[in-house]
Amino acid sequence: MTPLIFVTGGVVSSLGKGIAAASLAAILESRGLKVTLMKLDPYINVDPGTMSPYQHGEVYVLDDGAETDLDLGHYERFVRTRLTRRNAITTGRIYANVLRKERRGDYLGATVQVIPHITDEIKRCIDEAVAGYDVGLVEIGGTVGDIESLPFLEAIRQLRSERGPEKTLFMHLTLVPYLKAAGELKTKPTQHSVKELRSIGIQPDVLLCRSEQPIPEGEKRKIALFTNVPEKAVIDAIDVPNIYRIPMWYHAKGLDNIVIERLHLAGKVREADLSEWERVVEAFEHPRESVSIAIVGKYVEHKDAYKSIAEALTHGGMKQGVRVDMRWIEADDIEAQGVGLLAGADGILVPGGFGQRGFEGKVMAARHARERGVPYFGICYGLHAAVVEFARNVAGLGGANSTENDRASPHPVIALITEWRTATGAVERRDETSDKGGTMRLGSQLCRLQPGTLAQRLYGADEVHERHRHRYEFNDHYREQLGAKGMVMSGVSEDGSLVEMIELADHPWFLACQAHPEFTSTPRDGHPLFVGFIKAALAERGRRQAAAAPAVAAGKEAVAP
CATH class of the missing domain: 3.40.50.300 (P-loop containing nucleotide triphosphate hydrolases)
Known part of the structure; x- marks a missing residue:
């Protein structure tokens, strides 16, 4: 026993x-x-x-x-x-x-x-x-x-x-x-x-x-x-x-x-060896630098809703001696007040979620990151927001959306698999009365990474396993069309039929994944995507400081006696 x-x-x-x-x-x-x-x-x-x-x-x-x-x-x-x-x-x-x-x-x-x-x-x-x-x-x-x-x-x-x-x-x-x-x-x-x-x-x-x-x-x-x-x-x-x-x-x-x-x-038993935890505490309590990360969600007033996100960001910083200052921003507030709420952020993370409320705020955050060159990390719904934004504003697909939010969208770039895997590719109506519990794609699944992509470099591997929790997917009928405009499908499912990760070829650091990598991050090991994201945010902070330095110097010179 x-x-x-x-x-x-x-x-x-x-x-x-x-x-x-x-x-x-x-x-x-x-x-x-x-x-x-x-x-x-x-x-x-x-x-x-x-x-x-x-x-x-x-x-x-x-x-x-x-x-x-x-x-x-x-x-x-x-x-x-x-x-x-x-x-x-x-x-x-x-x-x-x-x-x-x-x-x-x-x-x-x-x-x-x-x-x-x-x-x-x-x-x-x-x-x-x-x-x-x-x-x-x-x-x-x-x-x-x-x-x-x-x-x-x-x-x-x-x-x-x-x-x-x-x-x-x-x-x-x-x-x-x-x-x-x-x-x-x-x-x-x-x-x-x-x-x-x-x-x-x-x-x-x-x-x-x-x-x-x-x-x-x-x-x-x-x-x-x-x-x-x-x-x-x-x-x-x-x-x-x-x-x-x-x-x-x-x-x-x-x-x-x-x-x-x-x-x-x-x-x-043997004597306790807590040296790993001592290193974790040292990295957490004595950071050398700091970065500001804006987290754009719909449950931010209740931090436990994003507990693993917060932990994974902290782990990603600890691996590099960086303190992560998290700015929790309601997606609704971005819709009402604009992307000015994101000013000064060294990186933008859009986490998972469900439902229409706040989705357009997440889309606006993705656009701001894409256009301003700010590091962007989209997780699950954050991938959906990035794909919808890119389809609308880069690929010119007016009205592009997820069928979770707009069943009548002329370009359902995000949809249920059962909606787009049809002979014609047309969106078919789903059963709205089915049980919600246990109907999602859940658990650890294999993802194949494309050679030379940011994701492949970060993981240092060609295949990885990540945990999923979602119903809606990238609509494969738009893979070629969005790819032609610069969206890189850097990760695909084991059989190649589902897009698992996307990147932007002409952006310093823009990555979104369908899975939830935060669930496998630990304080002792971190997670490659979060470590890479914090590293990119640190570079963005340095770039902004360097750009501001001449202006500051000019201002001091102007007021000198």
């Missing part, structure tokens, strides 16, 4: 359970253990694929096409393990599995109940996800006391009873707030959170106490006394300058030693 670490949270949400789990996994991996992570989400959606970014943030996509919670992104950025759909389970999926079995007659006429049928299915999914690993970390979404989380908490309580304390560890993340008016830290919320957890039969083995400042030893002793947790296992998880410091913080506090001792893993 794979030893299991269960990560729960209390008091409030957004304390950072995912980061805590990922950081502990990173330390254990550095000690030679083969680690995997899993998220149990209490919502009834089968997956977050159809959920609004405003409610749930980014939908993170795995190699096998699973649409998951953004915490899976934290996991993959902190450990080398590549996750699958087995690592992301929701209440909706659990119930769907149980109902499917009930309809097949697998329960032999029994009355299907939360206990044992739902909890047994949860335990089965956990076992399936962690099989073959030295240790598995399982994060339970939500907070203790949420009615939705109770079946998951009951399942992990049963696992402790079945496997014993030497194969299971409960790690509880809670809040120790500082009240400025009183001038002191308050431990009562943590005490009540643990009391709630114990009321359902779970005694935490480790407490991670989130706080704005270090917790005094006296307060730790108080927490240990009232929660029945050993004092050495009460660990202050203070706010740090960046999340990549957290593995080193927990290691310094001895968290990994507590886990290894409790789960009897001493014979499998």
Whole structure:
């Protein structure tokens, strides 16, 4: 049986359970253990694929096409393990599995109940996800006391009873707030959170106490006394300058030693080697230069909607000692106020998205980048915007658009495959009543790069795999027409039938891809496209500064006595 670490949270949400789990996994991996992570989400959606970014943030996509919670992104950025759909389970999926079995007659006429049928299915999914690993970390979404989380908490309580304390560890993340008016830290919320957890039969083995400042030893002793947790296992998880410091913080506090001792893993481990994380922190905290990147999206008021984009940009800068200053700009605002909002940007990135709102603002951003020679990086919908803009303003295809936004477009340069793969090439009406979930091109797919292109130089390879999440594609009927005007189809699908990447031959750095490369960027390795984009933005910054220098010098000379 794979030893299991269960990560729960209390008091409030957004304390950072995912980061805590990922950081502990990173330390254990550095000690030679083969680690995997899993998220149990209490919502009834089968997956977050159809959920609004405003409610749930980014939908993170795995190699096998699973649409998951953004915490899976934290996991993959902190450990080398590549996750699958087995690592992301929701209440909706659990119930769907149980109902499917009930309809097949697998329960032999029994009355299907939360206990044992739902909890047994949860335990089965956990076992399936962690099989073959030295240790598995399982994060339970939500907070203790949420009615939705109770079946998951009951399942992990049963696992402790079945496997014993030497194969299971409960790690509880809670809040120790500082009240400025009183001038002191308050431990009562943590005490009540643990009391709630114990009321359902779970005694935490480790407490991670989130706080704005270090917790005094006296307060730790108080927490240990009232929660029945050993004092050495009460660990202050203070706010740090960046999340990549957290593995080193927990290691310094001895968290990994507590886990290894409790789960009897001493014979499998070596000394921790966190040198890679030390280099990451050094690059992040001591940049030599900076660049300004304008991100033109439609959910920018909710940053978690573009979590992986922000991380990948940061990684691309860290690889070159560059701090990336991100300017989040609503595409709607560009439509209303013009491209002047992009002034001073060293690079422009247009990320993925869905729907008509803000699309014309993205098209305007692509045009501004093309005409002004500003580095442009389009991702998914950002490719669609770039293709539509080029078709309209360079190829002279008036009214060009995506059929996602204009079904009557005379030039549907972006469309569903089923719309343009017809005998005549005419756009056919799709079924508007079909289910949305699971109908996209999802997961890792091979892309062939054309020799001599920017993309091929950046990757240093002729074939790459990137993760997809989209329904609409470049309409292949326009490939030759747009190519004749200077658009380079630098990446195509394995069979050559789909355009995956485009570039502009006469532009310093203009690249757009249908896939989502941000999902495979990590702080230790970065991603070739993001590294190249930041490098181009740095060159653009230098060019603008050089162009401004004579004017500045002339101004100083004019006012000299």
